Amino acid sequence: MKSCIFELVVNILTYAIKNKDINFSQKDFKNVVYTEEFDNFDINEKISYGFEYLLKRGFLQLENSKSTFYEKYRLPETIKI
Numbered sequence: 001m002k003s004c005i006f007e008l009v010v011n012i013l014t015y016a017i018k019n020k021d022i023n024f025s026q027k028d029f030k031n032v033v034y035t036e037e038f039d040n041f042d043i044n045e046k047i048s049y050g051f052e053y054l055l056k057r058g059f060l061q062l063e064n065s066k067s068t069f070y071e072k073y074r075l076p077e078t079i080k081i
Contacts, residue, residue, distance in 0.1 A: 005046060005049060005050060005053075008033075008046055008047065008050045009050045009053055009054060011033065012029060012047075012050050012051060012054055012060075013054060013059055015029055015032065016054075016059070016060060016073070016074070016075045017075065020074075020075045022074070023063045023072035023073065023074045024072065024073060024074070025070035025071060025072055025073070026047050026048065026051055026070065026071070026073075027070050028070075029047065029051075030043070030044070030047055033047070051073065055073070058076060058078075059075075059076070060073045060074070060075065060076070061073065061074055061075070061076040
């Protein structure tokens, strides 16, 4: 895993913990990312990879009850602090 992707994954998880009571989309997260530190190039792909990585490892959960254009994610109940 590239260092910029690792840093992005850490930021996604931090964002999820800070917003543990609400569902958020990749677009919501992208709106608060300071993209220059991830060298802006292909940032959407990097964010998508980061979300997919955390989803596969069980650190994020896909919220199916509210279908919108953007998939919503949340912190799983077992991880909530």
